[in-house]
Amino acid sequence: MAKIDSKVLIIDDDEDVLLAAKLFLKQHVRIVHTDKEPGNIPSLLKNESYDLILLDMNFSRDATSGQEGFYWLNQILETDPTVAVILITAYGDIELAVQGIKEGATNFLLKPWDNKKLLATIDTTLEVHRSKKEVFDLRSKQKMLLEQGDQPFNHIIGQSQSMMSVLATVKKVAKTDANILILGENGTGKEVIARAVHRASPRKDEVFISVDLGAISESLFESELFGYKKGAFTDAKEDRAGRFESANKGTIFLDEIGNLSMPLQSKLLSVLQNRKVIRLGSVKEISVDVRLVCATNMPLYQMVDEGKFRQDLMYRINTVEIHLPPLRERIEDIPLLVNHFLDVYCKKYKMPLKRLHAATQKRLEKHHWPGNIRELQHSVERAVIMSDSNVLQPNDFFLSTQEKQENEDLLTPDTNLEATEKMLIRKVIDKHGGNISKAAKELGITRASLYRRIEKYEL
Numbered sequence: 001m002a003k004i005d006s007k008v009l010i011i012d013d014d015e016d017v018l019l020a021a022k023l024f025l026k027q028h029v030r031i032v033h034t035d036k037e038p039g040n041i042p043s044l045l046k047n048e049s050y051d052l053i054l055l056d057m058n059f060s061r062d063a064t065s066g067q068e069g070f071y072w073l074n075q076i077l078e079t080d081p082t083v084a085v086i087l088i089t090a091y092g093d094i095e096l097a098v099q100g101i102k103e104g105a106t107n108f109l110l111k112p113w114d115n116k117k118l119l120a121t122i123d124t125t126l127e128v129h130r131s132k133k134e135v136f137d138l139r140s141k142q143k144m145l146l147e148q149g150d151q152p153f154n155h156i157i158g159q160s161q162s163m164m165s166v167l168a169t170v171k172k173v174a175k176t177d178a179n180i181l182i183l184g185e186n187g188t189g190k191e192v193i194a195r196a197v198h199r200a201s202p203r204k205d206e207v208f209i210s211v212d213l214g215a216i217s218e219s220l221f222e223s224e225l226f227g228y229k230k231g232a233f234t235d236a237k238e239d240r241a242g243r244f245e246s247a248n249k250g251t252i253f254l255d256e257i258g259n260l261s262m263p264l265q266s267k268l269l270s271v272l273q274n275r276k277v278i279r280l281g282s283v284k285e286i287s288v289d290v291r292l293v294c295a296t297n298m299p300l301y302q303m304v305d306e307g308k309f310r311q312d313l314m315y316r317i318n319t320v321e322i323h324l325p326p327l328r329e330r331i332e333d334i335p336l337l338v339n340h341f342l343d344v345y346c347k348k349y350k351m352p353l354k355r356l357h358a359a360t361q362k363r364l365e366k367h368h369w370p371g372n373i374r375e376l377q378h379s380v381e382r383a384v385i386m387s388d389s390n391v392l393q394p395n396d397f398f399l400s401t402q403e404k405q406e407n408e409d410l411l412t413p414d415t416n417l418e419a420t421e422k423m424l425i426r427k428v429i430d431k432h433g434g435n436i437s438k439a440a441k442e443l444g445i446t447r448a449s450l451y452r453r454i455e456k457y458e459l
Contacts, residue, residue, distance in 0.1 A: 084129035174200035184324030187374030206250030214256035232281025258298030395434025
């Protein structure tokens with residue numbers, strides 16, 4: 001039998017108890033420490049992180065009341081709120097043990113114990129500890145994210161009219177529990193908006209669970225979203241809560257909801273209507289209280305008309321719709337986004353802060369950005385890594401697609417002198433992959449002259 005991968009501490013003033021417990025548990029637990037002096041607990045916890053502590057309720061200085069045990073229980077939980085504590089007590093002190101559970105202990109064990117009972121109690125208690133620690137870590141992360149910004153929308157970058165309209169809608173609906181459907185192309189920041197809704201809602205101190213429905217296969221849909229009981233299928237080695245249970249009291253974000261097949265849509269609709277889930281392998285209903293936010297880049301209304309998406313599910317998920325504009329429709333936000341990503345990646349790669357040349361900014365603003373903010377982010381990261389200069393030039397950005405109109409312009413003859421010059425300059429710059437020095441050399445002008453023309457023609 002494999003050892004339990006945990007670190008256990010036993011505190012008891014009876015050396016015989018300590019020795020017997022350690023000899024037995026060393027066969028089953030990875031690390032076992034013992035100490036007969038409760039006064040050593042602060043230094044022990046300072047130097048080590050334990051998954052489980054077995055704590056005697058009565059020590060020689062306080063043989064029957066259990067008050068010393070309560071004192072040390074409180075000290076332990078103040079130091080590490082996630083550690084699991086099993087109280088060790090005599091049969092006649094069960095009331096003390098029950099009181100200890102109320103004060104934060106996870107379990108209790110009666111002396112003298114049977115070794116099988118000891119191991120079973122430890123195993124059960126460690127399961128509780130793991131769940132408790134997961135919740136604690138998640139809540140800590142949520143709290144940290146909240147404390148990083150004074151405003152719930154501080155991660156949303158943009159001052160365009162279209163984004164101001166989106167934020168106005170978010171502010172109105174966030175304080176309610178209305179179901180929200182976020183529509184927009186890939187890379188427009190749908191999850192960012194979903195998280196903003198959560199941070200501005202009454203549920204902000206609870207969990208935010210994000211689920212990419214496009215990445216979950218049909219066979220795993222129920223087990224992932226609704227959970228399962230041990231033995232429900234071959235690899236179900238233990239009970240597991242699904243995403244809806246994990247999001248209880250908080251917000252669940254279902255991304256790519258348009259990818260669900262009709263059978264899966266029916267199963268999801270049932271849960272949304274009843275607000276109850278049934279784990280695979282069980283018949284017991286579990287109530288869930290979640291705020292629902294969904295998102296997709298697919299044309300749901302058209303899919304409803306074509307019979308590919310359930311109309312009743314559509315009505316269920318879109319009490320309020322938020323439409324995110326593509327980046328090409330909020331050009332004025334590009335400089336803000338670029339500066340944000342420059343700051344992020346220059347810090348990440350420990351480089352001096354880089355900036356854009358004016359010609360570079362114009363080129364970025366003219367690009368179509370089919371991948372939206374995600375494409376812009378990757379382009380900035382690549383430019384930061386590859387450029388040796390602190391001023392990013394147009395050729396530092398590799399833009400994989402060009403505007404259709406740009407290509408057409410290059411092929412269209414024009415008798416206007418300025419139009420011809422503009423066309424020729426663009427063609428030469430593209431020929432050299434945005435390398436200004438090579439383009440200027442081929443055109444027979446200086447780099448400064450070329451930059452003036454780039455600015456003049458807004459290339």
